[in-house]
Amino acid sequence: MTAPDVHAGKWRKSSRSSASGSNCVEVAELPDALAVRDSKEPDGPALRFDRDAWSSFVVGLRHGLRG
Numbered sequence: 001m002t003a004p005d006v007h008a009g010k011w012r013k014s015s016r017s018s019a020s021g022s023n024c025v026e027v028a029e030l031p032d033a034l035a036v037r038d039s040k041e042p043d044g045p046a047l048r049f050d051r052d053a054w055s056s057f058v059v060g061l062r063h064g065l066r067g
Contacts, residue, residue, distance in 0.1 A: 006035040006046040013039060 009028030017024040017039070024039035028046075034054045037046035049057065 006030065006037070006048055007043070009035055011037070011039075011042070 006028065009030050011026040011028045014025040014027060017026075026037050026039045026042075028035045028037075030048070033048050033050050035046045035048045038044060
């Protein structure tokens with residue numbers, strides 16, 4: 001089984017990206033994963049995370065921001 005093409009996903013800009021366009025992160029939901037890329041390089045590399053790994057990452061960020 002081959003992994004879905006991350007560039008074919010529907011990308012959305014993170015609400016935490018800067019308004020000036022200098023720090024822009026985009027996220028795409030794939031059938032079995034999530035992908036993250038730099039919006040300034042849409043044809044460049046993208047990181048792919050399975051849903052459990054992404055959830056753990058987000059929980060860790062939220063925990064770190066609080067304490």
